[in-house]
Amino acid sequence: METIYRWLSSLFGSNLAEHLSGWSEVTGDYTEANLFFIIGMSSLIISIAACVTYYYILNHPRWNRGFKWLIFLVIVLIVNFLLAFGICYSDLLAGNISSDISAISVAECLGFGLTNIIVSIIAFVLCSLIIKWGSRNCKFSPFKF
Amino acid sequence: MASNKLYIFGSGGTGSRVLKSLIMLLASGVECGVDTIVPIVIDRDMSNHDLTRTKTLIENYITVNNIAPKEDTQKGYKNRFFNTRIELLNNELCLQLKDNTQKFNEFIGKNTMSSENKALVDILFSKETLELDMTEGFQGNPNIGSVVLNQFDDSDIFKAFANDFKDGDRIFIVSSIFGGTGASGFPLLRKVLQSPNQKDAEGQPLPNWGLVNKAPIGAISVLPYFNVGAATDNSLVNSDTFIDKSKAALSYYKTEDKKLDTLYYIADTNTTTYEHHKGGDEQKNNAHFVELAAAMSILDFVNPQLQQKNIHRKDDKIESTTYKEFGISANVSEIGFANLEDESQKMLINPLSRFLLFRNYMQFVFEKERKYQPYAHRRFNEDFRKENSIKKLESLQSSFFTWLREMENQNRRFSPFNLSTNNAFDFVKGDISLITKPIWSDNIRYKNWARVDNELNRQISKTDKALGNESRFLELFYRATESLINFKS
Known part of the structure; x- marks a missing residue:
């Protein structure tokens, strides 16, 4: 999970990456909770849950249009952006970031939120491609294959 | 395996319209006790719109029937839409009469008759009847219909019918009792179908005629269910005579007892008045519930569960004719x-x-x-x-x-x-x-x-x-x- 986020670390900077990896100034090691994993897993679960809802629970003949699938994607992206940005920003506000990590700004938190949007798009699209086949009414939404 | 076809002879405009209702029922997938229906329309008025509409409908039905999967539990097919096959003899719906004489006096050869015979003809038929243009049917004149239709057994379709007929096939005749073609065609046709050793014009015996003679045969006689307005042309159709003509025909039909397996009657006293057209392209009557009920009589006749009720035979001879009528639960003007x-x-x-x-x-x-x-x-x-x-x-x-x-x-x-x-x-x-x-x-x-x-x-x-x-x-x-x-x- 962390590897994926680190590929995109140019969007949120290496300082925030250190914090999210669980760096602790007390132990001098990555002993704090790995927020990449927590945020990544949460975002993945949210994306899968939204996919399952769209393809199997809603599974509606009037919701099998591309733009309705897009509505679900946008909701997922908003939630996952808020999740990623919210956790970073609350740590920033609460002063939970180790003092030996250079100053982190709101822009970097927004950058991480944006990164989580990219990760969520990939997760939602992949999940859609995998599970759509079992859907009665939406199996060709939005992909026509 | 015995053949399982029903040959339906539809006489006149009513015959065409009842066939139309039957096609609608078959398209929608009603249960039909035979695999194949072979419709044959007897009508001299080839341009009547009811006939052309039915013809187009049958052609469309046949095309769709060709692609329709037939209900088959082994193959897992459930489809019943267009389930019953419809077949045309020689790819024709109409039994074409060889004679195309336009006027009745020409048909009977009045001009070549002796003066005594001419005088006799003038007593038997009115001037209007003798001058009647028969290309538009018999315009409610069964007396001339019975003379002209006597030749239908010489048509190609009739020969194709005999050729095609197999053991196990059945026959049904649809006609109205108050018009021209149907009223005159029904008893004539029944008589021809049951006359032994029928021959064509060349004197050759028709094939399978023994099978035709003994085939189960049913008929529906449609009594008046509509009126026509006053004539605006020289038409001889007059709905004031419908009841009298029906009475006269019914008294004749008494002689048909034990000659048919099942005879159905239907009528309606709550009549619609149609615009007056003597025939041709303008004869286009709206569909009527009576025609639907008449089509249901055909399905009743071939219903395998009703065979014991409908057909009473001993050694291929009809012991008694079953008479049936159709009724609704209350005399309502709107039937649901x-x-x-x-x-x-x-x-x-x-x-x-x-x-x-x-x-x-x-x-x-x-x-x-x-x-x-x-x-x-x-x-x-x-x-x-x-x-x-x-x-x-x-x-x-x-x-x-x-x-x-x-x-x-x-x-x-x-x-x-x-x-x-x-x-x-x-x-x-x-x-x-x-x-x-x-x-x-x-x-x-x-x-x-x-x-x-x-x-x-x-x-x-x-x-x-x-x-x-x-x-x-x-x-x-x-x-x-x-x-x-x-x-x-």
Whole structure:
């Protein structure tokens, strides 16, 4: 999970990456909770849950249009952006970031939120491609294959 | 295996219209006790619009029937739309009379008669009758019909009929009693069919004639159910004479006892008055419930469960004729499904409702939804509707709707459906609970046409992938409509 986020670390900077990896100034090691994993897993679960809802629970003949699938994607992206940005920003506000990590700004938190949007798009699209086949009414939404 | 065909002789305009109703019933998938129907229309008025409409309808039906999967439990096919085969003899619907003489006096050769015979003819027939243009039928004159139609056994179709006839086949005659062609054609035809050793014009015996002679035979005689307005031309059709002509014909039909296995009668006293047309392209009467009921008599005659009631024979000889009439539960001016007896409800409700739902879907939803619904994906694309069989199917569905609409516009209306709705499930009138209850979650989630699409998407996986696209389309819609509409009396 962390590897994926680190590929995109140019969007949120290496300082925030250190914090999210669980760096602790007390132990001098990555002993704090790995927020990449927590945020990544949460975002993945949210994306899968939204996919399952769209393809199997809603599974509606009037919701099998591309733009309705897009509505679900946008909701997922908003939630996952808020999740990623919210956790970073609350740590920033609460002063939970180790003092030996250079100053982190709101822009970097927004950058991480944006990164989580990219990760969520990939997760939602992949999940859609995998599970759509079992859907009665939406199996060709939005992909026509 | 014994053959299982029914040859239907439809006489005159009423014969054509009853056949039209039968085609509608067969298209919608009513139970029919034979595999194949062979319609033969006897009409000298080849341009009458009722006949041309029926002809087009039959041609469309045959095209669709060719692609329709036939109900087969072993193959897993459920489709009943267009389930019964319709076959034309020599690819013709009409029994063409060889003689094409225009006027009756020419037909009987009055000009070449001696003066004594001419005088006799003048006593027997009025001047108008002798001058009658027979290319537009007999215009309600059975007396000349019986003279002219005497030659129909010499036609090519009649020979093809004899050639085609096999053991186990049956015959049914549809005619009106108050017109010209039907009233005169019925007894003549019955007589020819049961005369032994029938020969063609060359003196050759007709093949299989022994089988024709002993074949089970039924008939329906349609008594007056409409009137015509006053004539604006030189037409001889006059509805004031309908009752008298019926009485006269009925007294003659007494002699038909024990010559037919089953004889059906139907009439309606609540008559609609049609515009007066002596025949030709303008003779285009709206469909009427009486014609539908008459078509049901044909299905009654071939119903395997009613054979013991309908046919009483010993050593191939008819012991007694079964007489049947059709009735509705109350003398109402608007007939709905609730006014029909159980037997009729069972026969009509599911097929007509399912086929109408199919038609309505094609009319209101298909084009809009086929781009999105999985059932249509890569199968029923934008060119699908241009396929010949699908064009014919839609043309027949359009005729089906017109047929229902016409029956609704009679004095005695047959109006079981709300024909003006665009919604999926409020098209059946009355308190008959037609629509099956879906599983509760479907009922909550899917409303109106979405429920139909959901069912189509569910059923597509149950249809045979080996079927061609058009065949699969029919199988799919039958399965879906069957699943959504299932009236149980």
